[in-house]
Amino acid sequence: xxxxxxxxxxxxxxxxxxxxxxxxxxxxxxxxxxxxxxxxxxxxxxxxxxxxxxxxxxxxxxxxxxxxxxxxxxxxxxxxxxxxxxxxxxxxxxxxxxxxxxxxxxxxxxxxxxxxxxxxxxxxxxxxxxxxxxxxxxxxxxxxxxxxxxxxxxxxxxxxxxxxxxxxxxxxxxxxxxxxxxxxxxxxxxxxxxxxxxxxxxxxxxxxxxxxxxxxxxxxxxxxxxxxxxxxxxxxxxxxxxxxxxxxxxxxxxxxxxxxxxxxxxxxxxxxxxxxxxxxxxxxxxxxxxxxxxxxxxxxxxxxxxxxxxxxxxxxxxxxxxxxxxxxxxxxxxxxxxxxxxxxxxxxxxxxxxxxxxxxxxxxxxxxxxxxxxxxxxxxxxxxxxxxxxxxxxxxxxxxxxxxxxxxxxxxxxxxxxxxxxxxxxxxxxxxxxxxxxxxxxxxxxxxxxxxxxxxxxxxxxxxxxxxxxxxxxxxxxx
Ligand SMILES: [Zn+2]
Numbered sequence: 135x136x137x138x139x140x141x142x143x144x145x146x147x148x149x150x151x152x153x154x155x156x157x158x159x160x161x162x163x164x165x166x167x168x169x170x171x172x173x174x175x176x177x178x179x180x181x182x183x184x185x186x187x188x189x190x191x192x193x194x195x196x197x198x199x200x201x202x203x204x205x206x207x208x209x210x211x212x213x214x215x216x217x218x219x220x221x222x223x224x225x226x227x228x229x230x231x232x233x234x235x236x237x238x239x240x241x242x243x244x245x246x247x248x249x250x251x252x253x254x255x256x257x258x259x260x261x262x263x264x265x266x267x268x269x270x271x272x273x274x275x276x277x278x279x280x281x282x283x284x285x286x287x288x289x290x291x292x293x294x295x296x297x298x299x300x301x302x303x304x305x306x307x308x309x310x311x312x313x314x315x316x317x318x319x320x321x322x323x324x325x326x327x328x329x330x331x332x333x334x335x336x337x338x339x340x341x342x343x344x345x346x347x348x349x350x351x352x353x354x355x356x357x358x359x360x361x362x363x364x365x366x367x368x369x370x371x372x373x374x375x376x377x378x379x380x381x382x383x384x385x386x387x388x389x390x391x392x393x394x395x396x397x398x399x400x401x402x403x404x405x406x407x408x409x410x411x412x413x414x415x416x417x418x419x420x421x422x423x424x425x426x427x428x429x430x431x432x433x434x435x436x437x438x439x440x441x442x443x444x445x446x447x448x449x450x451x452x453x454x455x456x457x458x459x460x461x462x463x464x465x466x467x468x469x470x471x472x473x474x475x476x477x478x479x480x481x482x483x484x485x486x487x488x489x490x491x492x493x494x495x496x497x498x499x500x501x502x503x504x505x506x507x508x509x510x511x512x513x514x515x516x517x518x519x520x521x522x523x524x525x526x527x528x529x530x531x532x533x534x535x536x537x538x539x540x541x542x543x544x545x546x547x548x549x550x551x552x553x554x555x556x557x558x559x560x561x562x563x564x565x566x567x568x569x570x571x572x573x574x575x576x577x578x579x580x581x582x583x584x585x586x587x588x589x590x591x592x593x594x595x596x597x598x599x600x601x602x603x604x605x606x607x608x609x610x611x612x613x
Pocket of ligand 1: 202366
């Protein structure tokens with residue numbers, strides 16, 4: 135086993151067991167041996183195979199991204215940023231997923247490789263990847279060097295549209311059951327993978343596209359394996375209305391009745407709770423249900439903010455006791471930008487600067503994500519935790535002056551200052567470049583894959599439109 139020492143680090147954000155939260159250390163050594171942190175303090179005197187000069191570095195625990203869709207989201211660059219339907223409360227999700235989705239496994243592979251690079255370059259070391267399974271997924275995830283939580287998605291129904299306002303469902307429970315069985319097989323393969331960094335999350339895709347039985351059996355399978363469970367819940371007004379129509383309950387209330395909530399359950403988004411101003415439900419119990427049950431929420435501000443959607447509000451969720459984590463539901467996969475956006479949007483929603491702090495949001499991106507994933511060895515740096523470590527360059531101009539380096543990082547420099555990333559003690563980013571994957575080559579393959587996706591749109595869209603009609607360019611092109 136090799137030992138690496140980050141010598142004389144200018145700043146380290148580390149876990150303080152006595153205080154029960156993260157604190158700054160200045161001018162300390164951080165040593166890790168194999169996949170574990172060995173030492174944090176002054177003057178490490180043990181043998182070292184490698185010494186890294188930390189005098190111009192902020193050292194962070196690796197960030198944890200608990201919600202992403204690498205298999206297709208990079209394909210939407212230039213396509214989804216302003217794609218939303220006023221007739222569906224501004225979401226473009228249902229129209230887009232029907233007309234524009236990955237056409238083939240090569241497209242999925244290019245998209246995922248590109249996304250994994252973005253993720254690593256923003257300082258993420260643990261990633262929950264919620265994707266329909268595709269061949270080569272497990273091996274690419276292993277190759278990326280990330281700590282991977284594979285969440286193979288499946289459902290009993292698929293959405294479809296015949297017009298621009300009614301969300302319809304094509305049910306096929308046999309397909310859902312087959313997807314569930316396949317998902318468990320992939321999770322077992324991930325857990326058994328020789329790299330030792332892969333795990334799984336049981337992931338029926340959406341609360342409105344799965345039968346009660348499939349959801350209950352999925353939750354039980356996660357519990358039996360000691361794994362987390364995730365499902366999209368309350369992600370659109372259309373979904374909430376559909377669930378109230380079916381059950382006379384909000385999606386959260388229905389999920390509680392089914393026994394789906396509690397520690398280890400991560401709800402994707404949970405934005406449209408019954409207190410939200412776009413729902414104005416009569417019960418006002420959703421937030422309390424989530425907090426009292428110890429349920430986690432994966433908050434992904436960017437895609438929703440682009441639609442004009444906002445969580446109301448992050449600070450209230452924290453105070454209700456909800457386990458808050460962050461994710462990147464779309465490209466760019468930049469968790470630092472999500473931290474910044476989550477902070478600013480919470481304050482706008484609350485009209486109150488004190489509703490959340492930078493420390494609250496950094497905690498969500500590290501400890502909150504770790505709690506959601508039932509892992510106390512991630513999201514923190516202390517002797518014995520996993521050596522998932524990010525080094526931020528204090529000499530990066532956008533970090534200067536680094537009076538408060540976490541604020542410099544979150545509000546100013548973001549991914550531009552990420553220089554080195556270690557996962558499980560192994561270096562995967564050096565000098566701001568991913569060592570394990572080829573982002574440039576993946577970018578070229580991604581462009582070709584996006585073209586194939588656009589070419590297929592007229593055959594998939596409910597009105598037979600081409601991609602430019604569904605989502606025009608931001609400016610007209612000269613004749
Ligand atoms: Zn999602």
